[in-house]
Amino acid sequence: MATAEISSASPGRSCLYECRVMHQRFIPRSHRFEYGIFMLAVDLAELPAVAQRLRFFSHNRRNAYEFRDSDHLVAGADAPDLRSQLSLWLGRQNVVLPTDARVLLVTLPRVFGYIFAPVSFYFCHRADGTPLCAVAEVQNTFGELKPYLIPVRATSPGATGPESFRVVVPKEYYVSPFSDLELNFDFQLRTPGEQLVITVNDVTADQTVLISTLTGKRRPLTDRELARLTLKYPLVTLRVITLIHWQALKLWWKRVPWHAKAAQSEKQLGVYRPHASLKQARTAVIAPTLPPAESHHS
Numbered sequence: 597m598a599t600a601e602i603s604s605a606s607p608g609r610s611c612l613y614e615c616r617v618m619h620q621r622f623i624p625r626s627h628r629f630e631y632g633i634f635m636l637a638v639d640l641a642e643l644p645a646v647a648q649r650l651r652f653f654s655h656n657r658r659n660a661y662e663f664r665d666s667d668h669l670v671a672g673a674d675a676p677d678l679r680s681q682l683s684l685w686l687g688r689q690n691v692v693l694p695t696d697a698r699v700l701l702v703t704l705p706r707v708f709g710y711i712f713a714p715v716s717f718y719f720c721h722r723a724d725g726t727p728l729c730a731v732a733e734v735q736n737t738f739g740e741l742k743p744y745l746i747p748v749r750a751t752s753p754g755a756t757g758p759e760s761f762r763v764v765v766p767k768e769y770y771v772s773p774f775s776d777l778e779l780n781f782d783f784q785l786r787t788p789g790e791q792l793v794i795t796v797n798d799v800t801a802d803q804t805v806l807i808s809t810l811t812g813k814r815r816p817l818t819d820r821e822l823a824r825l826t827l828k829y830p831l832v833t834l835r836v837i838t839l840i841h842w843q844a845l846k847l848w849w850k851r852v853p854w855h856a857k858a859a860q861s862e863k864q865l866g867v868y869r870p871h872a873s874l875k876q877a878r879t880a881v882i883a884p885t886l887p888p889a890e891s892h893h894s
Contacts, residue, residue: 609698610637610700611814611815611817612635612636612637612816613788613815614632614815615634617809619808621806621847623805623806624853625851627850629843633829633836635792636703636817637814638703639701640701641699650819662711664706664711668703669681669685670741682699686731686745694728697721697722697723698720698723699719699720700719701717702788704832707831707833707834710831713833715735717730718730719761719787727787730748731744732744738871740769740867740874741868741869742769742867744765744781746761746762747762748760749761760785761783761785762782762785764783766781768864769866770860773844773855773856774853775798778863780800782796782797784796790814792810792813794809795807795810796809861873
């Protein structure tokens with residue numbers, strides 16, 4: 597049940613996950629890789645206490661490991677912190693985040709000031725432990741970010757175990773130069789407990805193009821465990837971005853078709869922190885429709 601999963605992390609829900617990342621591409625060329633990382637799973641309500649307890653982890657302050665609200669969802673000037681930003685964004689999706697709801701965010705931290713988190717996951721539960729929704733926050737190497745709402749997946753009566761969240765949604769976002777913008781994301785998540793189980797596939801209406809999985813085992817969020825994982829996976833965020841570029845080079849060697857980011861700007865929708873290529877393309881579309889007098893003053 598949800599309550600059992602949530603209460604299994606003591607004294608709080610915040611923890612670490614030692615993970616394996618796997619990607620398997622089927623089309624147009626076969627390509628597979630797998631590597632190890634660790635992820636931070638932090639209850640947003642516990643952030644101040646976690647930062648105070650740990651020596652080498654801080655919230656919105658410089659340290660070896662940092663969590664900064666500004667690295668994540670930005671939903672408006674009226675939202676002073678990340679939870680408020682999430683609540684505002686969910687409201688625009690017609691989802692109300694109760695004031696006493698618990699939000700667990702699984703993400704990569706900043707390491708010595710550097711951050712790149714390809715995808716982060718918010719798991720939202722009501723105060724009684726029942727699931728509300730999940731949100732996947734996808735970032736790309738251009739500094740852009742796009743959130744996707746993932747509803748709770750219906751389960752059969754009497755089912756046990758962690759809840760799951762599922763949605764198939766148009767991507768409409770440039771993530772990889774080797775993936776078409778007309779693909780769909782198939783998000784499949786389970787409420788984190790002792791295990792972390794996440795699948796994000798690239799699919800069309802009738803076939804799977806790419807399978808991506810993130811699986812992990814829960815570890816305590818302590819200075820000792822953080823030190824152990826640092827030795828095992830040093831500079832974890834730099835490791836991730838380096839491996840992304842290495843695998844991209846391998847795909848290029850295999851002559852997988854490549855898509856320029858600026859080529860289909862009209863298909864990149866709902867993007868936060870848009871790259872200059874999107875701003876320029878949309879300005880070019882809008883500018884000719886302005887009357888001459890207005891365009892002189894712009």
